[in-house]
Amino acid sequence: MEKTFSKHTVAKTHYVPYATDGAKENSGGSTAIMIMGAILATIFAASTAYSGMKAGLTVAAGIPGSIIGSGMVGVFAKKKGIFGKNLLQGMSSGGESIASGMIYVLPAIIIIGGKVNFFAGIAVGALAVLFAVGVASLVENYLLVEENGKLMYPESTAISEALDASEAGGDSLKHMGIGGIITLLTTQVFGWVNSVMTFVGNSSYRWKISTEVNPMLAGIGFVVGLDVSLTMFAGSILANFGITPLIAYFTQMAGGGAHVWNDTHMLMSQMNIDMVAGSYTKYIGAGMMLCGGIIGAIKLIPVIVTSIKKTLNARNDVGEEKNSLGVVSLLVAAIAIFIVGAFLAGNIVIAIIAGILSLVLALLFVIVSARLAGTIGCSNAPVSGMTIASLVVMTLVFALMGWTANAHNEILLLFGVFIVTAISVGGAYTQTQKVNYLVGGRRSEMMKYFMIAALIGVIVVVGTTVILARNWPLRVLTRHSVYHKLT
Numbered sequence: 001m002e003k004t005f006s007k008h009t010v011a012k013t014h015y016v017p018y019a020t021d022g023a024k025e026n027s028g029g030s031t032a033i034m035i036m037g038a039i040l041a042t043i044f045a046a047s048t049a050y051s052g053m054k055a056g057l058t059v060a061a062g063i064p065g066s067i068i069g070s071g072m073v074g075v076f077a078k079k080k081g082i083f084g085k086n087l088l089q090g091m092s093s094g095g096e097s098i099a100s101g102m103i104y105v106l107p108a109i110i111i112i113g114g115k116v117n118f119f120a121g122i123a124v125g126a127l128a129v130l131f132a133v134g135v136a137s138l139v140e141n142y143l144l145v146e147e148n149g150k151l152m153y154p155e156s157t158a159i160s161e162a163l164d165a166s167e168a169g170g171d172s173l174k175h176m177g178i179g180g181i182i183t184l185l186t187t188q189v190f191g192w193v194n195s196v197m198t199f200v201g202n203s204s205y206r207w208k209i210s211t212e213v214n215p216m217l218a219g220i221g222f223v224v225g226l227d228v229s230l231t232m233f234a235g236s237i238l239a240n241f242g243i244t245p246l247i248a249y250f251t252q253m254a255g256g257g258a259h260v261w262n263d264t265h266m267l268m269s270q271m272n273i274d275m276v277a278g279s280y281t282k283y284i285g286a287g288m289m290l291c292g293g294i295i296g297a298i299k300l301i302p303v304i305v306t307s308i309k310k311t312l313n314a315r316n317d318v319g320e321e322k323n324s325l326g327v328v329s330l331l332v333a334a335i336a337i338f339i340v341g342a343f344l345a346g347n348i349v350i351a352i353i354a355g356i357l358s359l360v361l362a363l364l365f366v367i368v369s370a371r372l373a374g375t376i377g378c379s380n381a382p383v384s385g386m387t388i389a390s391l392v393v394m395t396l397v398f399a400l401m402g403w404t405a406n407a408h409n410e411i412l413l414l415f416g417v418f419i420v421t422a423i424s425v426g427g428a429y430t431q432t433q434k435v436n437y438l439v440g441g442r443r444s445e446m447m448k449y450f451m452i453a454a455l456i457g458v459i460v461v462v463g464t465t466v467i468l469a470r471n472w473p474l475r476v477l478t479r480h481s482v483y484h485k486l487t
Helices: 030-056 064-078 082-102 108-110 117-145 154-168 171-186 215-224 224-253 273-300 301-312 326-343 346-373 383-402 407-439 444-471 474-478 483-487
Strands: 196-202 206-212 264-265
Touching: 030 082, 030 444, 064 082, 064 154, 064 407, 082 108, 082 117, 082 154, 082 383, 082 407, 082 444, 108 407, 108 444, 117 171, 117 407, 117 444, 196 383, 206 273, 206 444, 224 273, 273 301, 273 346, 273 383, 301 407, 326 346, 326 407, 346 383, 346 407, 383 407, 407 444
Parallel strands: none
Antiparallel strands: 196 206
16 A cells, blocks of 8 residues: 555545555554564663753654664564554654653753652653653644644654554665665765755854755655755745844954853854854744743643543543543643652742742653654753753752752752653653544553653663763763753
8 A cells, every 4th residue: 555644645535545455453552562672662761862962963763763673573573564564663753752851951950960760760760751751642633633734743743654664565665765875974984975954154143054965854844845855945035044143243342351152162253153053043943932832832721621531421522542541641740749849858838939930841842842743853852951941940949949959950850850751751652543543543552651761761761861971971971962052
């Protein structure tokens, strides 16, 4: 069966899933799938945690998980088919999403002289998983089904195409192989072909723009369509030829006492164009994305209310699966965060205030992350930017309350771990469920497998951090943490 998911997502009314059988038949779960998924979740969580803390590089695991998982199903699983492969890509994303969130804050506890408690880290991370999946499940039907064709979910579409290619074989696999070879030759893997050209203006009008030959970016552009691609290109032109040169012009006027906000050792007047873009323009862009996401989240409030009412009344539309597990997970996490916070902080007031702040901020940014996954994909989501915004709010409240001791900072960062993990998981879960929707899998089954993989990821990432903290230099763990950026 030949499918082209990118074309099917254009019009919701004409969309037909890969498989149109009943929900009971669309199950790919088995003991073998669970074991293989746990292995993939462990590998992607550990590797992402290490590469993220060492080099600041994280990559969404859905696409490699779908490719590797397809091979594993073909070799080890008795029950073949796309649904088992679909669950494996979901579990790969579940494990990786934990690392893509935790690495931004968890090492910061080490920077301030604290220690990462293994069991405390697991408790906070597990609650973040439950909370994120619960919140995302309230809006997933709207984002994935009702907004189908409007929110493109580029990475989800690419994963679906990879799964389809593994089923079809033939030319599809050949094209994937050709794209893979070109990518190997033109990226950091081999770098044999110089695919990047950079142009810089160093006069009073300072600008910079780079072009890159990248099959992955070309594929994403094909998926999201011409309108979205042109919008992103227009934003790049505005940033590189308008905003950045303007900021660079004013930095040259700065006095000798003006320092860069995120690097107190650097004078503003000494900044080059890359520093201006990295310290100012990038955050303006992140703020614009956050603003759009927040507006979208506010618009989704009626959807959340309707979803909760449906679940409480045990009524679902025809063909729509019940969301009892998602709501239960959300309630458990919302209650348990206060209990865990009181135990870790030893102060009920801190637990209540920090718990309320964490829940509100996590709720907001999980929805933002879920929506951003539909426009730019999880790999490009500004997780660290949303985390910084959350930590700034919490730091301000802690300072106003007089909680400024090192022990208080450690508690603040633990709540920050909860927020950043929830943000990362929310986007990855929604992206995974979009793949599930495209192939026609069971939503409740994917939720269970994803949650199990994410919980495995929590154990792996916290364990990896504890081990690296004992055996590696501090700079390896802290180079890319949010705390390092704030200081």
